[in-house]
Amino acid sequence: MMRMALQRKLVLAVFTIISLLCVYILCLNLDWPSWSIQPHLRMSGSPGDTEELSNTGSRTHLPPTHTSHPDRPTALKPTTELQLQKAQKLFLKSTSRPDADRTCTRGPTVRPTQSARPSEPAFIGDTYTSEDIPPQTDCSDSVRGRVGKTEFGGQFVENIPVLQAARHVTSEEYQRLSWYPGAHGWEGLEYQMLVETLSVLNSSANWQMLDDWESRSNKSECRRCAVVGNGGILKDSQKGKEIDSHHYVFRTNGAITKGFEQDVGSRTTHYTFSTNTLMNSIRSYAGVGYRGPPVSKETRYIFLPDHDRDYLLMKAAATHTPVERGPERGKDPSVYFGKDVSAVKLKMYHPDFVRYLRNRFLRSNTLKTKYKNIYRPSTGAVMLLAALHTCDQVSAYGFITPDYKNYSDHYYDISYHPVGFFINHDLRMELTLWQQLHQAGLIRLYTRH
Template structure:
């Protein structure tokens, strides 16, 4: 009897062990199918994305002196994005545009180039961008203003930026760009990246004042100042503290064109930063913030001279309204600047011919292809854009033949105060709406590629 009990108990034990083994095998087989890496799923992209404007604070309490993303090397920052095909410009999707009326001084706007069915199918099989990215842009056939033998446009294809640089994207917008079709397309994008929130009637009414060919040319007076030069030389001047005691003023002023932005104070600092300003870039928001923040150190109004052009960065409807008021010498009709007299800002000799405005496609293109920050993956994605200084420098990169950059953030930025006109040391402030460390890395790469000449102490 005892032997029989031991035999039965042994058989039960063996059966239990076999059952557990079989059950474990089934579970492992099930788990091996369920634990597929996320990167295998369509649409999932691992974080490989990697933009100097303390005049535009957003979320100051939570973001000051804190990077908007982890620190990476510049190579990681600017690795070509797999969602942006490194192809020639002719292969880039181009949004439909209407052809401009035939005028001798006005180049026509190119028609859309249609994709083949096979190319479209190929694109659909790959990862897709979120809708707010919008990596398609209008295109224009704009003849070059010079035949510079060693210009940026001819050299960029040989660099790492060749696959993302679009030669025919319009840098500036003007009256000829406005149509119901373009309004419908660009209304998908908000802020500086499109016409979202801007009704068609207001857009037509405001942009209609930019109706001359000089409004769509960055260098509308080049024929009068070329001095037999084959190349357009530009100095792009930021407000960084690295310029203090630099004695670069004479060198800066020797360029054909001098770009400045926001709190561009020159009086008393001419030896270091120069005195000329041919192109002043700003948004209405950054301009008003500069007037409030830097009045104590001498900033009373934007630079003003016969050669100065005012380049609006259209962040809100405020910019369109102020631009129209300036062009027509009338007070601002509505909004935060309602009843403001623009001549107090730009002088009594301001005219429509001295005004320009960046195209939202251009700003979105800069964000997508040059300054695609990890901020776009966060809750701050809707307020993120390249800083005003970054837009200015990259606009020069797309319009000048040779670019020298001064006063922009460099890896040793902690050695200098935020601005060259600071009376005491102020650390650089970081905010959620810009990615200054990414911009700093971009300037280094453009310098190494020979596309800009960046002023550095190191």
Template structure:
């Protein structure tokens, strides 16, 4: 009887030990993650959370956008230094992103594309920036503009995480698809699309970026501005009557539909009737929401705006009867988010206003030129003595510069000083007023 009890006890102990052993093997085969790790593991499986880093998307392998298609998002890759392992059949290994990547909601991950320079300018910004403090922030392959090849299910899912000008949240995929499919020419994906066809092109592309600041009043900089290869302007850019100070040419006009309509209302008495219209003028949309996509499509197809707040509006009223799809461009949400994250990371990013905070329209235009041109001269932007000048060069009475939570103009002022001191831009400042 005693022997029987001992056998039963041994069997029980052996069974317990075997259960413990199997459990240990199971635990060893699974990664150990805490509560936060479990959240990211779950969220990443749904494609809703981005891990820190920069992503590359190969657009040649992606399919067109289709709302009915629900293919899981594939892993993406990181730009900059990419190594291929022969033993792994050429597997691409992502490297750590350069520059800031926190906090997670900022979304410091972007599409990166192959970049082919339009010139071999030895003094060009892209060659000089590696020698400056901005090297760690600068991404040479960041797409400045979005066009038809970016309209894919993968990109829609990824960019739908970000609201406003930083992504596609709130934009239905039909509106997005129909608009981007119109932008299918090489001119739509390249900022300086006519450079190769210019007969007077030089070894370096020289760009003048003209803001509307009061510092330009009586500056007599008009001829100097017009002498550049390209001239960028934005929002309420009033030219007639101010040519001596601000020049007369406009090759690129940056705006959002909202800022365009506001400018037409606010500056009508000063002489602003709408965007500059000329044979060389390109129109670069900064999309805040769906009304930009709807106006873009209407302009490209010469039809009234189909729906929304501007339904029935005639786009030729703004861009002229001869506007063509080749003259239309639209900033990529990744580029605008990249500017916020790496060049203008204001304290507003960490507040409840983070979804509406972005670089000002003028700042977006200037930084786009920094990424497109070899040499950039900036006129009419804020300088340390900004309080000495009216808000705009065309103000009939003195108006102080206004500050709002959706932009950080003081941080932009500081950035212009840093870029100027680094030799990456030439910032127009009145004589006797040294840089910070």
């Protein structure tokens, strides 16, 4: 009997201990620290995101306006978990990568330019290639001579390459520029494709914006450039003769001159576009007379490379062959640039230059949003700022001004269309920049006042 009683007590003690242990574990779970709960990661395109970018090329409007515009991006996709992980890896890797000295085998010496401000987050990349290109004139009243005395002196990089050419494609440069997407770098582009396409840009005419200056005038004369946007402010302006009187005339996208010569002039020496904006312009403005880029003996074509399709179309134009692949596969480039187009008439903006413009001149708050990878200066802004870095004196016509609501979006609009504001550009910031450059005496901006 005593033995059975002892066994019962022992079993009861074990049961009591097990019960107390279970209660302890239960209480511990109820009081578990909050950091063990995985946070919900909200992806682009999740319910509640009011500003959507579709993968069909449409853009979010700020505020909503008409959708016809050449600068709308293509193939935009929601951010995925894999992309976020990739971005995190790129960021961690970028904090330890050195910026080694780089030199080119041909042409001017190329070297890195140190950043004037912190380059974080990593995708900003405020470090650029620099090359020594001797000035083409002795102009005593040039932009470069005046910029140091203005508020823009600290952000202006005098020797940054505006254009890229065959000599810029090295394995070192490919590794460096592969960090940056779109027009700001070579991310997602195959190295072999870059070598094959940029190899056609192998002459001084390809990396000099004003390549025919020696045949135009003497060295002491200032190079005067008219940069013509397509803004409605030019309608009935009677500025055509004034525009054509400049040494060089820059135009972009749906640049229609026929029938509008009195207001916008007829000459075009430099035409800036991306393949995407060119095709969109042909579709959008055919009804008002746009058939394609201007074609003349003095016209140069400057590609703004947003995608590999820009490199492929450029190579096809230089070699007089159909486009190899992509959306323009099989198309004849002479349809756009004329039968007489040759490699010496082709140029392409350097990714460093476009990224520099974004970082130093148009650093929009959009870079803090999920749309940061598609944001860039508008095509017209790249054109105007390129002229600022290559011409001695710059006059700007048809660019957005504070009274933009008084004018239609374009000078050739049949009826009034309000100016469209889109997420991949910051036109309000560009408006402010044009005013500041005008007040600083670096450009002469046309207004109605």
